[in-house]
Amino acid sequence: LTNATLSATLEDLLVSRNEERRKPKIPKGTRDFGPEQMAVREKAFGIITSVFKRHGAVSIDTPVFELKETLTGKYGEDSKLIYDLMDQGGEMLALRYDLTVPFARYLAIKNITNLKRYHIARVYRRDNPAMNRGRYREFYQCDFDIAGQYGVMIPDAEVLKVMTEILDNLNIGNYTIKLNHRKLLDAMLDLCGCPAEKFRPICSAIDKLDKEPWEKVRAEMVEDKGLAPEAADKIGTYVVKKGGAMELYNDLTQQQVFGTHAVAAEAMAELKLLFDYLDAMNVLPRITFDLSLARGLDYYTGVIFEAVLTDTDLVGSIGAGGRYDKLVGMFSGKDIPSVGASIGIERVFAIMEARAKTEAQRATETDVLVASIGKDMVKERMRLCNDLWTVGIKAEFVYVDNPKPQKQLSYALDNGIPWMLWIGEDEVNRSVVKIKHMATHTEEEVPRADICKVMAERLKAQ
Amino acid sequence: LTNATLSATLEDLLVSRNEERRKPKIPKGTRDFGPEQMAVREKAFGIITSVFKRHGAVSIDTPVFELKETLTGKYGEDSKLIYDLMDQGGEMLALRYDLTVPFARYLAIKNITNLKRYHIARVYRRDNPAMNRGRYREFYQCDFDIAGQYGVMIPDAEVLKVMTEILDNLNIGNYTIKLNHRKLLDAMLDLCGCPAEKFRPICSAIDKLDKEPWEKVRAEMVEDKGLAPEAADKIGTYVVKKGGAMELYNDLTQQQVFGTHAVAAEAMAELKLLFDYLDAMNVLPRITFDLSLARGLDYYTGVIFEAVLTDTDLVGSIGAGGRYDKLVGMFSGKDIPSVGASIGIERVFAIMEARAKTEAQRATETDVLVASIGKDMVKERMRLCNDLWTVGIKAEFVYVDNPKPQKQLSYALDNGIPWMLWIGEDEVNRSVVKIKHMATHTEEEVPRADICKVMAERLKAQ
Structure with missing residues (x-):
């Protein structure tokens, strides 16, 4: 048995094993x-x-x-x-x-x-x-x-x-x-x-x-x-x-x-x-x-x-x-x-x-979760997130077409995200966004056009 | 010729070649x-x-x-x-x-x-x-x-x-x-x-x-x-x-x-x-x-x-x-x-x-070069540098027992180091340090005991 034939045999074995989906290691x-x-x-x-x-x-x-x-x-x-x-x-x-x-x-x-x-x-x-x-x-x-x-x-x-x-x-x-x-x-x-x-x-x-x-x-x-x-x-x-x-x-x-x-x-x-x-x-x-x-x-x-x-x-x-x-x-x-x-x-x-392990530690640095109430708001969430990214704010939204409010709230809490922005049909029609500060449970309503400026100020003041 | 013997032969060749000091690649x-x-x-x-x-x-x-x-x-x-x-x-x-x-x-x-x-x-x-x-x-x-x-x-x-x-x-x-x-x-x-x-x-x-x-x-x-x-x-x-x-x-x-x-x-x-x-x-x-x-x-x-x-x-x-x-x-x-x-x-x-390549760029972030005039000042330079490091200031000294002033000046200029601290027998005896700002050519004398505080302020004001 030479090295070369041994090597070829092993190669064949590995390929077939792989196809049988061995537990990865x-x-x-x-x-x-x-x-x-x-x-x-x-x-x-x-x-x-x-x-x-x-x-x-x-x-x-x-x-x-x-x-x-x-x-x-x-x-x-x-x-x-x-x-x-x-x-x-x-x-x-x-x-x-x-x-x-x-x-x-x-x-x-x-x-x-x-x-x-x-x-x-x-x-x-x-x-x-x-x-x-x-x-x-x-x-x-x-x-x-x-x-x-x-x-x-x-x-x-x-x-x-x-x-x-x-x-x-x-x-x-x-x-x-x-x-x-x-x-x-x-x-x-x-x-x-x-x-x-x-x-x-x-x-x-x-x-x-x-x-x-x-x-x-x-x-x-x-x-x-x-x-x-x-x-x-x-x-x-x-x-x-x-x-x-x-x-x-x-x-x-x-x-x-x-x-x-x-x-x-x-x-x-x-x-x-x-x-x-x-x-x-x-x-x-x-x-x-x-x-x-x-x-x-x-x-x-x-x-x-x-x-x-x-x-x-x-x-x-x-x-x-x-x-x-x-x-x-x-x-x-x-x-x-x-x-x-x-x-x-x-x-x-x-x-x-x-x-x-004994200290709570976040794995991400996300500052804002953009959330929505009601149907067909994906693109609104995308637009709002995009505006935040453009001014350098760390923001996310959940990748679901019509997410439940509770699900979005849990995401923010689980990941220690300190702020949420909420939009629904009503907010879109009135061109406003609701800001929620998670730690203090305080809410405020801000014109859609001002949201990036206001959010940047809130983050700076943190 | 099997893989194994070929490999052994190559190994021997490489070792002897290495001993003949081939140009490294x-x-x-x-x-x-x-x-x-x-x-x-x-x-x-x-x-x-x-x-x-x-x-x-x-x-x-x-x-x-x-x-x-x-x-x-x-x-x-x-x-x-x-x-x-x-x-x-x-x-x-x-x-x-x-x-x-x-x-x-x-x-x-x-x-x-x-x-x-x-x-x-x-x-x-x-x-x-x-x-x-x-x-x-x-x-x-x-x-x-x-x-x-x-x-x-x-x-x-x-x-x-x-x-x-x-x-x-x-x-x-x-x-x-x-x-x-x-x-x-x-x-x-x-x-x-x-x-x-x-x-x-x-x-x-x-x-x-x-x-x-x-x-x-x-x-x-x-x-x-x-x-x-x-x-x-x-x-x-x-x-x-x-x-x-x-x-x-x-x-x-x-x-x-x-x-x-x-x-x-x-x-x-x-x-x-x-x-x-x-x-x-x-x-x-x-x-x-x-x-x-x-x-x-x-x-x-x-x-x-x-x-x-x-x-x-x-x-x-x-x-x-x-x-x-x-x-x-x-x-x-x-x-x-x-x-x-x-x-x-x-x-x-x-x-x-x-x-x-078209922009001047520093490879280090050193803020201060600690320099000396006269003989047997290595340990004085070390002590001064050590004090600066202790408060977090980026500092260097040249690794020569008795360096010429011109050599130390060139080192600061070549490496874009913005500040120099100078000590000599006279400064040590009077417990002072001379601060030189390279860009403005200004100098000031500061008590040895205050040097870390003053230097930190100068760097902050930069």
Whole structure:
């Protein structure tokens, strides 16, 4: 059985199944956004976008798929989660796995040497979905990145500031930002006797420490990745170290934990400067310096960080990022130092949606329902609605030829529409319209010719 | 050579090619949106969304891919343009081809019997791209649909009204909306001697009349689709008929073009009612009644329409839609009559982007650049910026340890930032900040403690 014949057989099966009208489904790990979820999503994006704009970022967007070769060799062990498109006689394509690699590819293609941009878009991972914990196969990321040759740790500090502003403004509970430095990790691995070619695979194992116990991670290092047991045990003594940013920094320095290791000294000097800047921007209390934070992705080269909610252990990371100075160079041959953060917004949606359920929320913004009494009033309702639309008033009428008054009243009440306009044969003959304010039950009669002006005034005064 | 070995070979090639740093590319038929294009896009979406909301529509979103079986059997000959995902051991998936089928699938899954919704999202077609004419493989559609059992032609009229409001508000030039009725087409084909099972394929051929000459379309009918030459010639006498809505309607009626054909009579009665409603909503002057309009898609069952710009022949259709009463039933077994329109926004972007190039446009909204004179002022700039961000003011500083004043001034001018705040050792010692208004070249000195309050007032007064 070759792939081709299997594929043809499946195609036939699907077509016939479809004709038998199977119960429709949506793909595993994805979801539809209904009107209520869309209202929450728009609110969250509004908050996030306003923070990005407050920091002077521009917005870009890239295609949902990239050439396969663009994504190859960027994600380490996570590459197996990439969605490939079928080869239908053209380019080899794959759905984007994150927004960072497309950003680097964008800079390389356009020959841009510095850019502060945000990008809100969906990414795709063939991961095991856990939808009640906010882990989907299709999900939004909200990314903010600063690319360019700049003063040491200055953009890094602002990226972390942006992350805290967003998490504060979304008002989703207490959080902390775990932070580490790839060079400090490398120095640590070097000091433990881990050979350089195993740095990235061992980092991948360390990265699992927030989900798995040390014994399991140690087994992965020794059995799967061939690290010497003594080296693994030595790593075990480092990765337990975490605490307040300056506290752990001072401890590590005083206890000379990294000895005279040159790479460690360099990383520690950068962290000292970063903590100083974060203090100036009032971010430092949010930081947990954590030697067990490793981040799975290959492309990080400097500071790395990950935000976690502290009031709940249901939800994991709600945002992460770091410095990646070599990624743009993988495309253009010319490195552009970059740092960025990504907010994993699906987990935020879950929290906000749960809260929205307890609050009454309208899915539409309709201000006026145009209603009629009696027969053959469709065109009168259309004319009146049309006049309201023309001056920009949000208005609806029910799509029924001769609707009962009670039915129209229910529609207004069910949808929280604050005003109704009533017309009947009598009103049409006298060229007037009756305005009803739903909350106060007050009514007034207005000349048909004045209705748009009066209605606009009433809405403005609301 | 099996698919599997070919795939493995290609994978190897791609990895090694990537390591040799090939010039990066984006997929054929797609494009990146830079900051200027994003500004245009946000403006267009803002206009379109405000029309949708004015008509009381709610918003939904669906995944970018669907199960392959969801898309199967919906698009007729266009099915060959669907992007399939690779079978990586799971479900068979395909990228969405439009937003209508996902909408119908959504209604069926959620068991919703009536909904007025809009949906702005990207769709995917493996078509021959013509990017200078706005034809992409990945492009946005802005859809508005009304589903539910309602008065005849009432929702159809509002959908057309929404379409004209959007095209008017986008201000992209003159346009007309070509309109026809699937039942009238079927009656016409029946009268010409076309057998019922060839209705849809022959419609597909007729649909090409706006791009191809009659002779070529006739050849497709006769040679490819096996229609009798006399039938094709008879069709040729019908499809030339077009004109103002009521004019052609009256001509067809007076000349008894459809004789006593029952289906034609039904369609004509519906059209009469529709034109009546469109007149009430002031849409009728925009309508061209056109017997050659066929629309390629299988799922239409009633009124069909397509908007075209009339000042230019560079751009084809900029929007289209129609009634599809049987699509939801293909998923749930229970029909829900529906009608909708889709705006093809990429062509609108192209027009708006060309216009934006002649106007100066800022990509950011930054109000204040915090600048410094002298050495070691990074943290002072950070503190000042942080205070501004805290009260919601959009502010930036340059990411350089000791930037020259001229460099900071250029940054403000290049980015159109209207205000600068200046600090130096002297200002810090005296606890003051210098405010500079760029347009008027005026300066004032303000106590450091008052700077947020004063700056907020200055911005409000702008």
